[in-house]
Amino acid sequence: MPLMTTEGGVLAARRTAELGDRVRVCGLYDALGAPVYHDLATYDDPETRALLTAVRTTPGPLLDLAAGSGRFTLPLLATGREVTALDLSTDMLALLRTQLDRAPASMRARCTVVRGDMSRFDLGRSFPHILLGTTSLSLLDEDGRAGLYRSVLAHLADGGRFLLTVLERGDDDGPDETVVRATGSGGTVYELYEHWPAGADSRTVTLFPADPPQDDSPVTVCTDRVAVLDLPRLEEELAASGLTVTSRRLLSPPDERHRVTLLTTEASR
Ligand SMILES: C[S@@+](CC[C@H](N)C(=O)[O-])C[C@H]1O[C@@H](n2cnc3c(N)ncnc32)[C@H](O)[C@@H]1O
Structure with missing residues (x-):
């Protein structure tokens, strides 16, 4: 499971581990990720x-x-x-x-x-x-x-x-990894994790639903690593x-x- 590594950030890896087998990893623009991106x-x-x-x-x-x-x-x-x-x-x-x-x-x-x-x-x-x-x-x-x-x-x-x-x-001294909350147009709240060490040639963005149901249902986690130019x-x-x-x-x-x-x-x- 790629998100278990720290390539996407320590915090994102920790959140993935908490969700365990429920995690369904997808890209940001594929069948599972596109509706999340669009939202x-x-x-x-x-x-x-x-x-x-x-x-x-x-x-x-x-x-x-x-x-x-x-x-x-x-x-x-x-x-x-x-x-x-x-x-x-x-x-x-x-x-x-x-x-x-x-x-x-x-x-x-x-x-x-x-x-x-x-x-x-x-x-x-x-x-x-x-x-x-x-x-x-x-x-x-x-x-x-x-x-x-x-x-x-x-x-x-x-x-x-x-x-x-x-x-x-644009910030020289900001943290390597950030987590922000955002609400989609459909009302779903997401947590956006970004791992972007200063000077790195890529950054990784990972999206989790902020409040997944308290059961065993699958949780869609969208992630993408992109170049920094x-x-x-x-x-x-x-x-x-x-x-x-x-x-x-x-x-x-x-x-x-x-x-x-x-x-x-x-x-x-
Ligand atoms: C960050 S999204 C931007 C979409 C839209 N412009 C927006 O602002 O919401 C990047 C888009 O690039 C598309 N994409 C990725 N690689 C591509 C390629 N080689 N040729 C065309 N589209 C590509 C993805 O499918 C995705 O829709």
Whole structure:
């Protein structure tokens, strides 16, 4: 059982041990994890607002990469835009389709849902804006990122922009492991464990239900380990791949543990 190791943090391992045989470990975007991720997704947050504002300058279709269950896709559609939502997880896309089914027909008609890999896609069309939010770049390894940049460049319209967010640690002296409580839109309370030692090249996020039933029923525990990217090195990587960073905007308070930066990039001339 992977969570019994301390790779995901001592506290997460201890909580797993307390739950014992009841634990069912899953990923954050698979059949068990996708509904949990979706339950915790927030829509009116600084990142969503920043992306909506950034794309307002240029009309035309948008490509939302790693769109998941539609945290950005749905608000973009609501502003009247045409959106192609691409994601690898059939479970996340099923949640997006359910939401589209409940949306007005005019909104649904402007959305194209594509199951695909953001590190190699070929949609046969171009976009004035391509988005990769939620710091999802960190889900790809170096080869995957190189493939992503190639695919993005092949799909950017003339003068088009690729917008992406990047996560760094903003506190130098914070703890290696944190636990916070969060309530999902369905009312379930979760405990979010994060193991992220300062300077580490990856972090592990683990989600437990805060109050599992007091019986022997299974307890779903979602966990994922993702890369931590260093912003200056990432900018070098983007430049070497033919993407020039034209602006950087900090979306979180400066000293916050989760320091999120929105990068705007364009094809280098
Ligand atoms: C952090 S979630 C973000 C989802 C959505 N943008 C949001 O903010 O809720 C990351 C998403 O990336 C997707 N994903 C992971 N690897 C991928 C890949 N290689 N290509 C496309 N999508 C991928 C996952 O399925 C998941 O939906």
